[in-house]
Amino acid sequence: MSSLPLAVRDSSTMLRRNLLHARRYPSMTLNLLLTPVMMLLLFVYVFGEVMSAGIGEGGADRSAYLTYLVPGILLLTIGSTTIGSAVSGATDMTEGIIARFRTMPIHRGSVLIGHVVGGVLRCVMSVVLVGAVAVAIGFRSTNAGVTEWVAALGLLTLVSLALTWIAVGMGLSSPNAEAASNNAMPLILLPLLSTAFVPLDSLPGWFRPIAEYQPFTPVIETLRGLLLGTGVGHHGPLALAWCLILITLGYLWSRARFRRAPA
Template identity: 80%
Template sequence: MSTPLAPARATRISLAVRDSSTMLRRNLLHARRYPSLTLNLLLSPVMLLLLFVYIFGDTMSAGIGGGDRSTYLAYLFPGILLLTIGGTTIGSAVSVAMDMTEGIIARFRTLAIHRGSVLIGHVVGSVLQCMLSVALVGAVAVAIGFRSTDATALEWLAAFGLLALVSLALTWIAVGMGLSSPNAEAASNNAMPLMVLPLLSSAFVPVDAMPGWFQPVAEYQPFTPAIETLRGLLLGNEIGHNGWLAVVWCVGLAVLGYAWSKSLFDRDPK
C-alpha cells in the first residue's frame, strides 16, 4: 500500500528537474548572447598549442625521447585539453559572481523554485561548455596533425568520461569561488589557479625532466594524474596508478566544491 510520501517525493523531484532545466536554458542563452568571455578563455589553450608545437616542438620533442613535432603534439594534446577545461570553468566563476552581485539571485530566492536549481543550471551549463571547448580544441589538434591510432573505442569513451568528470569537479570549485567573490573581477582572479595548475603539471614536459625541488609540486597535484591517464588512454601507454588517482581527485574536488558552494549559497542574504 503506497503512502502519501511517495507522490510528494516524486513531485519534488519533478519540480527540481523542471526548475534546473529552466536555469540551464537561461545560462546557455546567456553564454550564446555573450560569447566573448568563452572565446577569450578558449583562445589561450589554442595559442599555447600552436606556440609549443610550431615554435618549440622540435626542441621539446628531444626532451621526451626524440621524434619530431608530431611526437610532441601527441604528448602535449592531453595537457592542453585539461588546460582548456580549467580556462572554461573560470567563466563559470565569473557568471556566478555576476548573478550574486547584480541581484538576480536575490530575486530567485523570492520565487517558488527549487533552491538548488540555480547552481545546478550553472554547473550543467558549464560542463556542456567545457565539452564543447574540448571538442573545438581537439579539432584544432587534429587539423595540425594529431592522431590517436592506438586508442580503442572503449579507451575513447573512458577519455571522454574522464574529461566530463574533470569538468564537473572544476566547475563546482569555480562555482564556490564565484559565490565567495565580491565581484566578477575578483572571481576571475580567484579562479586563475584552475588555469595555472595545469602549467605546473606534466602537461608540457615529463615530471622527471623538471628540477628536483619542483617535482613534488608537479607530481602531487590533481592535474598530473588526470593528464597522464588521458595520455595513456589516447596514446595507448600504460596508465598505472594514475587512473584511480585521477578519479579520486575528481570525486574529492567535486564533493568539496559542492559542499562549499551549497554552504555559501544557503547563507541568508545580508
C-alpha cells in the same frame, strides 16, 4: 507538484537561462577558448622541435611532442573555460539575482544546477573544438579503440564537473566578477605546473613534488595512457579520487555560499 519533477523543471529553466547568457555574451567564452588554442600552436610550432628532443624516439620530432602535449592542453582548456562559470556565479550573487530567486517558489538547488550543467556543457564543447584543432594539425591516436576514447571523454567530463563546481564556489564567494576571474586563475595555472608540457623526470628535483602531487598530473597521465597506449597504472585511481574530492568540496562550498546569500 512533487519534488523531483519540480527540480527537473526548474533546473532545466536555469540551464536554459545560463546557456542564453553565454550565447548573448560570447566574447568571454571566445577569449577563454583562444588561450589553450594559442598555447597548443605556440608550443607545437615554436617550441616543438626543441621540446620533443627528450620525448620523441629517434631524435627531435614535432609530431611526437604534439602527441605528448594534447592531453595537457585539453585539461588547460577545461580550466580556462570554467572561469566563465566563476564570473557568472559572481555576477548573479553581486547583482542580487540569487537573492531574488530565493524568494521565488522554485527548487533551491536548481540555480546551482543550472550554473554547473551549463558550465560542463561549455567545457565539453571547448574540449571538442580544441581537440578538432589538434587533429587538424596532426594529432593521431592509433593505439586507442572505442573503449579508450569513451573512457577518455568520460574522464574529461568528470574533470569538467569537478572544476565547474569549484569555479561556481569561487564565483559565489567573490565580491565581484573581476575578483571571481582572478580567483579562478589557479584553474589555468595548475595545469602549467604539471606534466602537461614536460615529463616529470625532466623537472628540477625541488619542483617534482609540486607537479606530482596535484590533481592535474594524474588526470593528464591517465589520458595519455588511454589515448597513447602508454598504460594507465596507478594514475587512473588517483585521477578518479581527485575528481570525487573536488566535486564534493565544490558542491559543499557552493551550497554553503548559496545558503548564506542575503535574502
